[in-house]
Amino acid sequence: MSDFATSPSTAAVPLDVAAGMLAQHPAVAAAHAVGDRLFAQPAAATLPADRATREVAHAAGLAALGAVDWTAVADRVAALDAAAHAAMGATLARAGLFVTAGTAHSVAEVLTALAVAPRHRRVARRWLRELARVGVLTAVGEASYRAERPCADGDLDARLARLGAATAGLGHGEQMGQFLARCARSLPQLLRDEVTVQQLMFPDGRTDTADSTYRENLASRYVNGVAAAALRHVAAWHTRDAPLRVLEIGAGVGGTSAVVIPALADSTVPVDYQFTDVSPFFLNIGREMFGDRPWVRYGRCDVNSDLTAQGYPDGSVDVVLAANVLHNAVDTGALMAALYRLLTPGGWLVFIDTSREHPQIMTSTEFLMSPPAADPDARFTDGRAERDQIFPTVTQWRAAAIAAGFDSIWALPDREHPVAALGQYVHAARTRLRPDPAGLRRYLAGRLPDPPQITVAPGLPDPR
Ligand SMILES: C[S@@+](CC[C@H](N)C(=O)[O-])C[C@H]1O[C@@H](n2cnc3c(N)ncnc32)[C@H](O)[C@@H]1O
Numbered sequence: 427m428s429d430f431a432t433s434p435s436t437a438a439v440p441l442d443v444a445a446g447m448l449a450q451h452p453a454v455a456a457a458h459a460v461g462d463r464l465f466a467q468p469a470a471a472t473l474p475a476d477r478a479t480r481e482v483a484h485a486a487g488l489a490a491l492g493a494v495d496w497t498a499v500a501d502r503v504a505a506l507d508a509a510a511h512a513a514m515g516a517t518l519a520r521a522g523l524f525v526t527a528g529t530a531h532s533v534a535e536v537l538t539a540l541a542v543a544p545r546h547r548r549v550a551r552r553w554l555r556e557l558a559r560v561g562v563l564t565a566v567g568e569a570s571y572r573a574e575r576p577c578a579d580g581d582l583d584a585r586l587a588r589l590g591a592a593t594a595g596l597g598h599g600e601q602m603g604q605f606l607a608r609c610a611r612s613l614p615q616l617l618r619d620e621v622t623v624q625q626l627m628f629p630d631g632r633t634d635t636a637d638s639t640y641r642e643n644l645a646s647r648y649v650n651g652v653a654a655a656a657l658r659h660v661a662a663w664h665t666r667d668a669p670l671r672v673l674e675i676g677a678g679v680g681g682t683s684a685v686v687i688p689a690l691a692d693s694t695v696p697v698d699y700q701f702t703d704v705s706p707f708f709l710n711i712g713r714e715m716f717g718d719r720p721w722v723r724y725g726r727c728d729v730n731s732d733l734t735a736q737g738y739p740d741g742s743v744d745v746v747l748a749a750n751v752l753h754n755a756v757d758t759g760a761l762m763a764a765l766y767r768l769l770t771p772g773g774w775l776v777f778i779d780t781s782r783e784h785p786q787i788m789t790s791t792e793f794l795m796s797p798p799a800a801d802p803d804a805r806f807t808d809g810r811a812e813r814d815q816i817f818p819t820v821t822q823w824r825a826a827a828i829a830a831g832f833d834s835i836w837a838l839p840d841r842e843h844p845v846a847a848l849g850q851y852v853h854a855a856r857t858r859l860r861p862d863p864a865g866l867r868r869y870l871a872g873r874l875p876d877p878p879q880i881t882v883a884p885g886l887p888d889p890r
Pocket of ligand 1: 681703704708729751754
């Protein structure tokens with residue numbers, strides 16, 4: 427390098443050597459010369475800290491759980507699944523459907539026999555797929571199913587009576603099991619849109635079912651612990667001379683915020699935290715919960731509308747946090763692209779979502795996710811539409827993040843870990859560093875006289 431520093435002219439510095447030096451820059455993955463120019467490819471955002479973030483976060487998630495009997499957890503999850511399958515089967519049997527093995531019905535016959543409200547047709551179709559997945563039914567052709575085992579309402583009451591114990595054992599409290607049982611008994615009315623899940627969830631206007639869903643159960647403790655640790659780690663590595671700007675989307679009743687915000691309170695960097703939701707109702711809940719923290723702000727944000735137009739311009743956020751909301755995006759590909767633009771270079775997307783099919787959700791809160799009655803056939807516009815899917819799988823989220831340009835993508839827990847039975851995952855991804863050509867030229871100027879022009883390009887042209 428000192429040879430170049432004393433070189434009398436740039437002609438003495440071969441461009442290949444300058445390219446080699448440029449490739450040493452941490453934000454550059456590769457560089458080479460084409461003609462009289464240097465081309466630089468941005469590096470992945472991966473820093474040693476990224477790998478550590480995942481490990482630290484997983485350990486924090488497990489620590490939030492304490493000692494757990496995972497065999498008992500798996501049994502309780504299986505009991506909840508089986509009760510939901512039994513409730514679907516009983517609802518079909520009471521309408522005279524699939525009552526003997528070998529009987530076949532078309533999807534259209536099922537929808538008619540159950541008098542399913544148009545906006546809930548997706549739920550009924552998902553039940554048929556789910557019962558086929560577990561071997562109660564078999565798909566016949568495109569739009570019919572045959573009973574492998576007869577559907578009946580035989581032992582449903584006994585199964586529902588045990589739900590309280592199962593949900594209590596998963597940390598949801600007895601009242602969650604009672605809510606699921608109320609839904610299971612009301613499935614015909616729910617399908618016909620004669621009763622709503624809200625009425626069953628808040629029978630006396632009490633909100634403890636919702637609170638316990640998002641806060642106290644094992645799944646939430648793990649994922650909120652992971653998310654909080656990930657954000658703390660990101661804050662610890664935040665080197666820009668400005669507050670860490672966090673945007674929480676779909677903050678709702680603040681189940682995740684209640685863990686993350688205190689975890690960020692003693693960060694070494696100042697934090698600017700925006701607590702947002704599509705519904706202004708939840709912003710007041712946020713103000714009540716975090717009003718004593720002046721660094722928390724409140725605002726509306728809808729993931730299905732243009733973010734810039736809502737006051738969230740490109741490159742204005744260091745971390746996006748979202749818990750159990752991103753599956754509401756009409757198109758996960760478009761969402762990921764929008765979040766990529768919103769984030770700063772090297773910024774983080776950390777989100778929690780359900781990433782396995784939950785039969786107990788299909789027989790309860792999934793009715794809340796049906797389209798409005800005025801537009802009953804509204805659908806997702808991504809790969810979920812074809813299979814009436816609601817929650818993208820870990821693989822689908824990963825593909826959408828990669829397609830948007832994200833990097834350092836990870837999800838927790840590992841599929842093999844027993845905590846995966848709970849079905850909640852934390853996903854994280856980083857935007858690329860996007861080095862700017864002027865900055866790279868200044869970097870070379872410190873090492874070479876009169877450095878060449880630099881072009882930053884995601885793919886490099888062929889060297890000549
Ligand atoms: C299942 S709750 C999750 C609540 C919260 N994140 C928590 O951990 O307690 C989903 C939240 O997403 C919000 N939401 C639904 N659709 C949305 C959208 N299109 N954009 C932003 N938020 C949305 C809802 O209002 C609700 O508060």
